[in-house]
């Protein structure tokens with residue numbers, strides 16, 4: 001094969017070569033420019049000057065290129081000696097497809113760079129660019145999902161649904177907790193969202209990129225709890241399993257450990273947990289070495305810790321360690337105004353996961369409001385799921401459909417006083433608007449011009465709103 005470059009300059013173009021190729025590139029491209037080693041423009045052709053809307057090519061000779069083309073990457077090419085064969089550059093809201101090449105002197109040193117605008121319109125490349133963009137978006141979404149998975153959290157604060165003053169207070173305190181690296185104690189009945197909140201606090205905290213590890217103290221047999229928490233040193237057990245096993249504290253290192261049902265922790269383990277919280281050190285089972293851990297603890301319980309401390313089954317020193325910031329989550333029956341918004345969100349989630357369609361009427365929500373919800377939001381989700389499963393496809397869930405599945409539900413349970421659920425603001429406004437239009441039309445016996453006047457809007461706006469209301 002014919003040798004293109006002399007031996008000492010194998011890696012790039014020479015000035016002579018560029019000179020020879022320039023007419024061809026000039027013709028094929030929408031512009032060309034060259035700079036010296038100090039990134040000063042040494043040459044620019046007429047069509048690039050036109051594209052950049054310069055008064056003339058000579059007006060920019062000697063200027064640093066970034067003063068003329070702010071997004072240029074030519075200085076990078078000169079600095080690294082590496083070509084950029086294809087790049088998209090923004091200039092004055094225009095996207096230019098460019099190719100940049102360094103060039104060399106006879107000794108092989110970079111002495112400048114040359115760039116060609118291959119396309120001054122990315123339109124012909126649209127399929128390629130949109131494919132690239134799509135792949136980029138998919139990649140970002142996959143990265144986000146993966147990060148969430150490795151962190152171990154599914155929930156953020158927006159997942160804690162509720163607009164009642166009680167729910168807003170819970171969220172306010174959770175936000176406070178996420179900004180401070182202190183232990184948090186979550187108190188609330190079963191199913192009130194303690195785990196949702198613990199994950200949300202972690203996700204909004206500085207530890208968000210580190211693991212979130214949850215352990216339900218009540219679900220682990222008492223004799224395994226210590227190993228589960230602090231891990232096992234090699235050879236701690238005789239027999240088959242002689243390997244090291246990390247405990248939850250090691251797994252959560254750098255992140256957050258969620259201790260669910262901390263009230264169920266036996267007293268000996270409470271003493272060990274207290275020591276870890278005080279010293280920041282753990283001692284794996286069968287080891288006599290302490291190792292440091294950096295873990296933020298969020299504990300939760302549905303039990304009455306005051307009573308437990310009084311009867312001596314929960315250590316008060318541990319309680320004060322865990323309870324630097326306390327968040328009490330009220331039971332659902334104390335925030336029934338949230339039933340509407342909770343039902344909509346939960347129904348949406350259920351429908352999405354099961355490929356169903358389902359909506360609940362105000363009467364359906366009123367029926368939910370008559371129940372005392374011992375299982376709180378977890379139970380609400382189950383009730384809605386059952387009601388949806390038992391209803392016809394696409395049927396609205398009304399009081400009858402709800403009462404059919406509510407424990408002890410009967411028609412008598414529907415409250416006599418009207419129950420006003422919290423609805424999304426947009427829906428409340430739309431309903432109020434529809435009612436005002438209806439009343440104005442009735443007052444003016446259907447005369448739209450007068451009704452519009454009464455409502456303080458133009459006739460065309462009234463028509464527009466009426467069309468929207470009738471679904472046209």
Ligand SMILES: Nc1ncnc2c1ncn2[C@@H]1O[C@H](COP(=O)(O)OP(=O)(O)OP(=O)(O)O)[C@@H](O)[C@H]1O
Nearest residue numbers: 159160161189190191192193194195196302377378
């Ligand atoms: N405020 C809320 N908004 C939306 N969903 C919620 C809310 N609170 C709880 N849930 C849902 O209710 C279910 C139970 O929540 P979670 O497990 O957080 O409750 P918990 O208080 O930790 O219960 P337990 O004490 O029994 O462990 C989950 O499906 C969760 O998604």
